[in-house]
Amino acid sequence: xxxxxxxxxxxxxxxxxxxxxxxxxxxxxxxxxxxxxxxxxxxxxxxxxxxxxxxxxxxxxxxxxxxxxxxxxxxxxxxxxxxxxxxxxxxxxxxxxxxxxxxxxxxxxxxxxxxxxxxxxxxxxxxxxxxxxxxxxxxxx
Ligand code: HEM
Numbered sequence: 284x285x286x287x288x289x290x291x292x293x294x295x296x297x298x299x300x301x302x303x304x305x306x307x308x309x310x311x312x313x314x315x316x317x318x319x320x321x322x323x324x325x326x327x328x329x330x331x332x333x334x335x336x337x338x339x340x341x342x343x344x345x346x347x348x349x350x351x352x353x354x355x356x357x358x359x360x361x362x363x364x365x366x367x368x369x370x371x372x373x374x375x376x377x378x379x380x381x382x383x384x385x386x387x388x389x390x391x392x393x394x395x396x397x398x399x400x401x402x403x404x405x406x407x408x409x410x411x412x413x414x415x416x417x418x419x420x421x422x423x424x
Contacts, residue, residue: 285410290356292407297353299396304350307391308342309335314387322380352415363418371422378423381416388412 316323355362370376
């Protein structure tokens with residue numbers, strides 16, 4: 284559960300990236316696939332070398348879903364329910380991949396926002412994304 288202050292910090296970070304979902308998302312995926320190549324296995328059906336267009340398209344979709352989560356911080360479970368079904372029951376993404384994505388997300392934010400991305404923002408964003416990951420992986424059980 285995020286405090287009021289943490290929610291405000293998450294929203295502040297989102298305001299800085301909203302409108303740039305495709306480019307942030309593509310960079311996030313590129314980092315994920317490069318730093319943790321095992322994550323590429325889930326995208327095999329799209330071709331192992333995801334091209335720029337695919338990175339932008341999927342990156343945008345992923346970040347738009349994060350935007351929805353920001354708008355529904357109080358009710359993540361309901362807001363992300365179809366996405367949770369997809370990741371758990373259709374894609375069967377192993378939950379261990381989510382912390383890797385979260386780590387890459389923090390690096391993308393830090394490298395773009397630099398001093399604007401305060402330690403408090405990082406802590407709040409980490410807690411928020413962990414909450415998203417919990418919801419997206421809990422249907423495995
Ligand atoms: C698809 C969001 C984590 C693998 C999707 C879609 C969204 C999404 C919005 C598209 C759904 C649709 O087309 O209806 C997210 C969010 C994540 C997350 C918000 C965490 C914050 C992951 C992780 C992996 C992964 C960690 C694996 C490493 C996939 C794959 C697809 C997908 C393989 C299908 C791609 C395709 O066939 O076009 N995800 N995802 N996701 N996600 Fe995730």
